[in-house]
Amino acid sequence: MTMLLSEKNQTVTHILCFALFVAALPWVFGLSRATSYYTDVMVFVAIHSIIAAGLSLLLGYAGQISLGQAAFYGLGAYASGILTTRLGLSPWLGIMAGMVLAAGMAYGVGLPALRLKGHYLAMATLGFGMIVYIVFNEFIGLTGGPSGFGEIPSIRIFGMEISSTLGFYYLAWTAAVGVLWISLNIVHSRPGRALRAIHDSEKAAAAVGIDITRAKVQIFVVSGVYGALAGSLYAHFVTFINPPPFDIFFSIKVLMMVVIGGVGSIWGAYLGAALLTFLPEWLAFMEDFDVLAYGIILLTIVMFSPDGLVGLGSRMINRIRNMKNRGY
C-alpha cells in the first residue's frame, strides 16, 4: 500500500514540477527577447499537446490508430466559432458544445469500427476526417466555406478578457496540464490497466471480464473530446478559422507527435508536440529546404530510437547511471 501511494505521489510531484517549469518559461523568454514570439509558439505547443495526449492514450494504451484527430480538432474549433459569433453564446458554452459533439461523433464512428478486430478504426477515421473536412468547405452558410470566418471572441474568466498572448499562454497551459493529470490518472487506474491488458492479450483480457469494445470506444471518445478542446482553444486564440488547419495532414502530424515523442508515454506526447511545433519554426531560415531537413530529423529519431524521445532519454539516463556505478 505504501508503494501504491508513493507511486501516485510521484506522478503528482512530476506534474507540479512540470507546471512550475511551464509557468516560469515566459519570463525566461522575456529576459532574452523583447518579443513574445516564443510564448506564442508555446501556446501552440499546449494546444498540440492536448490533442496528442488523446491519440497517445488511444495508440499507446489501446493499440488503435486514428487518422481523423484533425476532424475532432475542427469540430471543437467550428463549434466554438459558430456558437460564439452567430448565437453570441459564451465561449465556455462553445467549448462544452464542441466536446459533447466530438464525444458523440467519436462514439458513432468508433462503435462499429472497434467491434471488429484489426485496424478498421484507422480506415473509419480517415473517411470521417475527409467528410468533416468537406463539410467545413462546402457548408458555406454555416462555416464560411474555404475563406472561413473571423471575429471569434476571446475567452473571459471572471469578467477578465484573455486577449493577450501571455494571458492565453496561462489559460492554454492550465488546460494542457489538466489534461496531463487526467490522462496519467487514467493510465494508472483500473480502466488504464484494462487497456494495457487488451494491448497485451485480447484473449486473456476478455477471459478476465474486460469488455474490449467498450474499453476501446471509451478511450476513443476521450481522444475525441481532447481534440475538440484543443480545437476550441485554437479558435479563441487565433480568432479566425478556415478549413486548412483541420485537414488530413494535421491528423498525420498529430500521429507523428505521438510516435516521435514515444508511444506508450503521455509525457512523450507532450515532448513530441513540442518538437514538432518548434521544429518548423527553427528550420524556417532554410526556406525551401525546411521540409527536407524536417523529414531527415524525424526519420533519424525514428531510426535510432523506435520508442521515441522518451525511450532515448531513459536509455541515456540509464547509461549515465551505469557509468557512475562502475566508478568512472
Added chain:
Amino acid sequence: MTSLLKIRHLSKRFAGVQAIFDLSFDVTQGAVTSIIGPNGAGKTTLINMISGVIHPSDGDIRFKGKSLSGLKPHQVAARGIARTFQTVELFGRMTVLENVMLGRHLKSRKGLISAAFRLPGVFREEADLKARSLSVLETVGIADYASLKAANLPLGEQKLLEVARALASEPQLLLLDEPAAGLNEVETQKAAEMIMGLSETGVTVILVEHDMKMVMAISHEILVLNYGAKIAEGPPASIRTDPGVIKAYLGDEESGS
C-alpha cells in the same frame, strides 16, 4: 449433488469438420471433472464454447440453470466462470501483481470518470485490490515474483500465474486447459495438490489434461471424448478399465495411432 453446468446435445462444426458431436453431460458442483481424449478429440473446443470464445452450432450450455448461449467471453466471465489457456496467455509486459489485479477486474467497479478525476474511493479500491491480489499470489506460492514482468517468469510459474489470475475473480467454475503441460514432475505434483485444494474450498473445476497420473489422482468424474463424441463417462476407477477408452488410446486397425 446438484449440477452446476448442464450441457445438452452440443455440436460444433468447423467448415466440414465435426469438432463436437451431440455431446451431453453434467458437471457436479464442487467436483473436479476431467475431460480427456486423444489429440483433436474436441477438448479445447469444448472449453472455448463454455467460455464463450466460440459459439456452438447446436445444443445448449446451462450454468446455474441459465443458458450461456450468445454470451461473449467477458459476459461469461461475469457469470462466474474463469479459465486458463493451453498456451499461456498472460499480460506479458505487465507485472505479475498487475496480472492478478486484472483477474479481479470484475470485482472492482471504478470506471473512467472516477479514475480520471480521482474521485473519492479510487485510492481505497486500488489499495484493497492490491492487497487481495497479493494474498492470491501467496496462495499459489509466487508472491516473491509480484513485481516482475509476467513474460520474464519461468514457464512453470507462468502457468501458476494464469491459475492465480483466474482464481482472483473468485469463480464458481474454473476451466483449466492443460495446466500441467510443460511442467516437470515436481511442478505437476504441486499443481495437482493446488487443484485438489481448490475443490475442497468449493470451486468446481473442469480440467483438460493429458497427464493421466494427475487426472486419475484428482478427478471425481472423467469424461472421455474421441472425434468430438463422448465414449465414456464415470469415476476414475471405471474409466481405467473401460474397453472403449483403452481402444481409443491404444488404437486399433482403423485409427492407426
